[in-house]
Amino acid sequence: MTSSPGEPTGLRERKKARTRAAIQRHALRLFREQGYAATTVDQIAAAAEISPSTFFRYFPTKEETVLYDPFDPVLIAAALAQPAELSPTAALRATVDVMREQLTGEVGEQERQRQQLVFQEPELRTAVMDKFAEGIDLLAGLAAERTGRARDDFEVRNWAGAVVGVIMAAFLGAAADPGVDTLVVLDRAVAHLEAGLPL
Incomplete structure (x- = not known):
């Protein structure tokens, strides 16, 4: 690459x-x-x-050398490019294939190691929570653009918070198992959200 x-x-x-x-x-x-x-x-x-x-x-x-995620803009751009008839959640799911294309070889290995370090190092694990809070704003912007609603709309921000929650849970689970494919776990997490988080 x-x-x-x-x-x-x-x-x-x-x-x-x-x-x-x-x-x-x-x-x-x-x-x-x-x-x-x-x-x-x-x-x-x-x-x-x-x-x-x-x-x-x-x-x-x-710490910012670890917390900096170069793939956030790629993910948002890919989600915005999805067909208009897709819901924001479905559009987000569809970006997994785009991320798979980006996360190959050395780039993919580096990103896997970065994520593991973030969730295994106590100092970084605490700091990443602030990044997840920023993620709510990022995702609210995505949902607002796809739905034509305001970024500060209650349901838009609620959706963004739910996405951040399932992503956080997915990354924490993936960090505990070095052999797991993070993108597979992420796709399952967003699919579960799309299905209404049934238990």
């Missing part, structure tokens, strides 16, 4: 996206080799062949 997920089209933007991806790739490798707590920003910067000040232009903290 020659480009980053959701990579912008302008030359400057592409260079920035590649630098951000390289910093994240080196950070994840170092976390895997020597542990999250033992790895410093200086070490990550040195591995990425940039200065610490350049590092901070891309990531405000070390």
